[in-house]
Amino acid sequence: MTRPRPLTGRGDLSDTVRVVGEFGVIARVVARAGSAAVADVGPGDDAAVLRVPDGRVVATTDVLVEGRHFRRDWSSAEDVGHKAAAANLADVAAMGGTATALLVGLACPADTPTAWLEGVAAGMAAECAPLGAAVVGGDTVASAPDSGSIVLSVTALGDLGGRAPVLRSGARPGDVLAVAGRLGWSACGLAVLRRGFTSPIAAVGAHRRPTPPYAAGPAAADAGATAMCDVSDGLLADAGHLADASGVAVDVDRAALVRTMLEPPGAMQQVASALGADPLAWVLTGGEDHALLATFPPGTVLPGGWTAIGEVREGAAGVFVSGEPAADVALAVGAGRTGHVHFG
């Protein structure tokens, strides 16, 4: 756990993890961490202690690896902090909860500038702050000498506020399939960065800092959602996880999806056109936007932010797009696969 110490100096751009040491790094990061509303004991002891008035805690972990989930030349430290936090906060939302606290495990080369770690902490704090959450603990260690890459493992804890958790396994034939948030933008931004461009910022920014619809998770639970997950691997892949867990067929209505995600045409179509790509490929298979995908009983008035894009049918578990098997559709739009594979 974190054991901060008073700082004797700070902000020198030449400082590295090797120079200031583990405790120096932790003190600087904690100074940027903000403060969690639920913390009885925050960073600085063997462990944090958090209030859990609901009597249940939601807990989830995601790992980000440099060169695979982020690149320091494509994303600022603040971007990486935002993205690492968002991936976890969205998982809590996908259960119907609200994140309350993060714990961060970080392994980095000894020559990593402390300013970079402070930037990550600032990005995480900014992503968490609107929810009242903050980093409450963690551990920072130097990587093995043979490793030049940063590994960031983030655990989010959250609160259900009295709601029943919404699992992946509750979808039933006849349910409406709906989405909240954006699809395809992170993949579009990644395609731009891969070609060496840094604009349009609408696309690149979406890759650097996803904007999950956190409030839509608890709202869906309150509205009676039968199943929910976050879209981190891509719509078709994550719909597949939901279909498998529920033992149902999920049919995405292609026209509804296009209407929801691609109309009116904008920056994504311009990028697709410039790159000779089909934007529907990004919408169907791009991950990391952290939209939420849920099913609702037929006739449910969908809460704000949610749009119907399909339905749940009886039959062998699987995903279809207007009746066509997902794998065939993915091939046809040029994605070649239904699941998101990270770069690197």
Added chain:
Amino acid sequence: MTRPRPLTGRGDLSDTVRVVGEFGVIARVVARAGSAAVADVGPGDDAAVLRVPDGRVVATTDVLVEGRHFRRDWSSAEDVGHKAAAANLADVAAMGGTATALLVGLACPADTPTAWLEGVAAGMAAECAPLGAAVVGGDTVASAPDSGSIVLSVTALGDLGGRAPVLRSGARPGDVLAVAGRLGWSACGLAVLRRGFTSPIAAVGAHRRPTPPYAAGPAAADAGATAMCDVSDGLLADAGHLADASGVAVDVDRAALVRTMLEPPGAMQQVASALGADPLAWVLTGGEDHALLATFPPGTVLPGGWTAIGEVREGAAGVFVSGEPAADVALAVGAGRTGHVHFG
């Protein structure tokens, strides 16, 4: 979060993370994870949901890096699982709590044998089982292509059972300093392994699988401990953290420490004698045994497993050994420093 899938085959020793993929790895690891008594929702959804009847949750994270905290040629996969779990379970105990669940973030080279990961999971499960705890979630990703090392980030959650958390900051002049568990054995075992030996097993085994006195943490809280921490960096270093946080001087009674930790002479003295080392150096500065260190009001009847080894005094915050500054004593016994520096 973990999203296990049915396995189509298993147990092939040639299987690697690259071959079976992320979902294959997770399914195999989950199969070894055991089951947490508090889990309403275990592995397999966006997040786990755990019951927290106390209304507060203890949370802590520790990171282990291959080549720095463990070596695959010195420790089995099961050993690494035991050690990674123990470091975190001990942090929960040091607050006065009992661990209930672990979440595990793992980054490993794509050619890591899945059998190794299954071994880690089995070791974690075995370390957790006596407490009723288990791994409830996590994320496994391939390392960056330039990295050949494994990074393991473990988060433990725990329950205070109605107790007030015992912080590092509560020690008061006149308090008794006491220890539960062993000191110096992990450092002794490391010294043996570094020389290329694998026995005596009493020493080497202690380095591979520390045995923290988990129950002594809640027992100390019940007995009115004023401050507590786990000894992960070494007795003098961690006593220093407690002294700093409490703003007190901590004086370790050298004779009491020798009586408690080095008498009657046994395997540690034999190793020290063979290597020309002073075993007191290991006891004072060796980390990773995860003993517990606590202070109690004067006159407290210490609970089972706890032994008095010193006292808390007024004065500038710092650590002394029978009145001598800790740094001088560390130098004199040949440790050269008060804090534990990991190998690698």
